[in-house]
Amino acid sequence: MLSFTSWLAKRTVERFHYAWVVVGITFFIMLITAGTRATPSVLMVPLESALGWDRATISFALSINLALFGLMGPFSAAAMERFGLRKTILSALVVLGISVGLSSLMLYSWQMWVVWGVIVGCATGVTSTTLGATIVSRWFKEKRGLAMGILTASSATGQLIFLPLLAKIVEVYGWRPVILTVACGIALIFPLVYLLLPESPDSLDLSLYGEPEGTKQVPGDSKKNPILIAFGALGRAVKVKDFWLLFFSFFICGATTNGYIGTHFIAMCGDYGMGAVEGASILAIMGGLDLIGTTLSGWLSDRWNNRVLLFWYYGLRGLALLFLPTAFGISYFGLPVFALFYGLDWIATVPPTVRLTNDVFGAKDAPIIFGWVVAGHQLGAAFAALFGGLVRDNFGAYTIATMVAGGLCLISSVLVLRINRVKINPVALAIHN
Template sequence: MQAVAQWAQKRIGNRFHYAWIAVALTFLVMLITAGTRATPSVMLVPLQQAFGWDLATISVALSINLALFGLMGPFAAAAMERFGLRATVLSALAILCGGIALSSLMQKSWQMWLLWGFVVGCSTGATSMTLGATVVSRWFKERRGLAMGILTASSATGQLVFLPLLASIVERYGWRPVVLTVAAGVAVVIPLAFLFLPERPAALGLPLYGEPANAPLAPPASRKNPIAIAFGALGRAVKVRDFWLLFFSFFVCGASTNGYIGSHFIAMCGDYGLSAVQGASILAAMGALDLVGTTASGWMSDRFNNRVLLFWYYGLRGLALIYLPYAFGLSYFGLPVFALFYGLDWIATVPPTVRLTNDVFGAQDAPIVFGWVVAGHQLGAAFAALLAGVLRNSLGTYTVATMISGALCLVAAVMVLRINRRAHALVPA
């Protein structure tokens, strides 16, 4: 309902730009998405106990989820261009809510693969990083890095808000109340997005944040098929070396965060005698640190060389992961030191990556190209989630998986120094 957003804009007047309200609403959508995607990590052990599934069986669902979450990114961005941002987001939230609620009835492993793998993976792909990049591109001319940093921090806040609560519910009542709690959280967000999230600033008669009032309006939405829009942008991107550097560095980012730590850290803590609530609390603490680190990263990406920022982020993350197996044996200082360094660095890579994607590909193609880069992120996450489960089953320990993740981060730290070293002339869309 555009009229509600227009009423809100009249109420705030010139005190601040409605772009920040759009950021706040997008933050809320991405927060509930992050909470949803963190949910399987607290259900690993209860599902094994309830159904007798082994870790590899459950990891299949996580791997499908992570892969589809990324692969949906470019098509979600293209759908936002073709059908509208609000329509795409509202449809994805409705499907997400229904899929999660249905999962409370699952009895077979294929049902988990279908609901938590396919349905949740596809729907969350339209309400996470690609959504953030699209909103930033549509609403901001200046402060793009800061806005993206705030939106990216929603992932950390989602963990901070949801993980301890969900772990506590699991321990007291089992896994089914957990999925119903998450479905209710998604349902609450739907009417807020419906009422207060406009398509573009032009819908409220506003320029982009940082543009003069007489700036030209954004071009009309494309009438092409979303699949053609997505693959058209990919066809232009694959000819540019920087796309592959962004893609493979983000592959490593996904493997070392969502895929490994996000999916397996609580189970890893169980190997060392820590309860699910203790493991979730450590993840929540890292989420709180990442809220600071990612917001600061967005602020710095507006001011400093983004290649150098990424070099430090990947390098420090790699060292933290290599240190992790030893952290459990260092009593008081072990895990807090890991949580500090890894938490501040968790997804601080996103704002510089978005900024570099905009610099290389321009505002028109950047959200869709970034969607393909996110696909790389989630393919890496799917690879790590499955590989870590297989290695844990076969070796009885997560140490080898941890070392592989750390080594990949060190390789990515070197790769990112080559991104956007010179200007590229791209064929216009």
């Protein structure tokens, strides 16, 4: 593998840095991960009908998935440092593909909790946002925001590609072929990772993108236990106020995206007489808009105040969610307006959050600490997935949960303005200049 990758890197070096090839490969890994994680939202109503499970039972499995997906972040980043990036990712893909395939045989709710909750949650935690942050930290000195924006947009592209297709398969063939389709997609990405993804620029005798040629990176302490690495970084982070601001704002981000809209939107559309394919298509359109919004957000995060960007992202998302119950009652224009504003904003928060984490904690600790911030994101998602299901079962509608989600976003828009507000000492600044 290494000789093939080295040959390819030498062939591309005159045209572009191999870092962009790594971004492309990582994009596909995260795209498959996003498609896998979006699958249960398509299956919610079919599983209710086929197996007799209520929405709270299914939501519980998804809440476990979302929580473990986030909690795996810091440990996966530490494992990549200790055991190697390729070994960690390939191991996660094997576990993910096998577990998803076996879930086509499930008959009881506990089996969904174990497979789609525990196993899939842990495996996708290795191959998602924290992986993107690790790649950006390892390969880029400049244009980090743009690279992270492209990688984060893979989540939107995953929905754009997978949701309408999976919804159509459910409609025609049932829920089990959907799961087998996703398992095949996971298997296809394995050889791409094995052949083309190196450990780091140093393994190809390259410098980081944006650094002078020949610059070598200082290796980390790879002999440490990954658990000690992860908790060591957390121990340093919890003493810093900015960590808690990043953590709780991202908690709200997760609650109002993956946890609530990502999990319940298709089922919510069903409450208003819309079919699964129609609901999935709207969600896919929002994913396509997010591909634009998040990539643009990455570009902006290299040029603008990231706190201000986050203020606008959370504020506009909150207003969109508060509008959503009304949108269902407005023919023709209601849902398109919601989809436009929410879609452009969906996970545009990630590039500025990664940038602020790097600014506060430095390039060495940032990937692992961002993993802990992602844990907050997914704990929020787990809360919202379960909360949304409970509200729907008890009140017969999602309206209360939607209002809560919108209000949380407005709170977060205020919190983020306090992140990384360092007071500059004029004397020190004068000496520096």
